[in-house]
């Protein structure tokens with residue numbers, strides 16, 4: 027046990043002293059000092075820290091879970107973090123999305139960009155690659171190639187099944203994490219060893235699914251699942267895919283009722299569509315909607331082949347309502363709708379759940 031007295035004397039260990047200003051002082055290597063408490067931990071050590079520095083992790087989705095994962099792993103010294111997110115920061119995110127602040131929300135900054143800026147303020151020694159993009163079958167290869175591990179910060183099963191297909195097909199490990207209400211759940215997927223997402227949940231949920239918009243969310247449930255998943259990620263990067271320390275169960279925990287459960291995920295399920303049959307339907311893009319409901323009262327138009335000139339669009343929309351833009355996003359308000367348009371032509375339309383209305387608004391103001 028470390029006593030409070032020992033903990034309170036960190037300066038002495040570096041040989042720094044206020045009493046001998048004329049003596050050349052021992053220069054502390056900031057990279058060593060930064061991670062010293064983590065290197066002291068027996069599960070990591072100096073060699074483990076070097077493995078973390080060499081690692082390349084993709085975090086898909088940078089909302090609440092993605093923010094917490096990125097924050098923990100950036101501080102832990104993972105060398106490269108690729109943060110992929112299609113969304114922008116809003117005031118309602120600030121309750122739980124720990125990498126963003128009020129200024130980010132006021133500017134409607136894309137989450138990937140805001141996350142990269144925030145991380146650079148507390149760890150400028152690692153590389154963060156922000157990707158403002160909607161992970162899809164057409165771009166998943168380009169976005170995830172060369173990664174050591176993929177972490178799930180998404181909020182939807184469509185993207186998780188796509189990730190699972192890609193990971194199983196390419197024998198790349200990924201960690202499923204989800205939180206809604208007070209409930210958190212996580213699974214390590216190590217292809218060739220453990221069960222995959224499709225082994226455990228063969229089909230995505232049908233009909234109404236609980237979301238953070240409908241059921242709310244506790245920030246503590248998010249931080250719990252992110253802490254567990256970030257620790258598993260570090261074990262994987264330090265000890266490799268066969269590390270006995272890795273958890274091989276589906277773990278769920280309700281931070282309100284304190285109910286928790288673990289079911290074994292140590293082996294793939296015989297007959298699994300992905301692991302056994304290698305039928306990667308989500309990677310093939312089957313059944314992917316072109317327009318999707320997105321949150322409580324909005325619709326997303328997935329449109330990636332339409333580069334938008336924001337200055338030009340700003341001029342066109344000016345007579346029709348309030349419009350403003352920066353390099354990353356254009357926002358247009360026309361009561362009762364709010365349109366957010368991205369440089370590749372993707373749009374989120376608030377104020378409707380009717381895809382036909384959304385299509386029509388898009389066609390009217392952006393082009394069909």
Ligand SMILES: [Zn+2]
Pocket residue numbers: 221222223224225226294295298299300301302
């Ligand atoms: Zn499987």
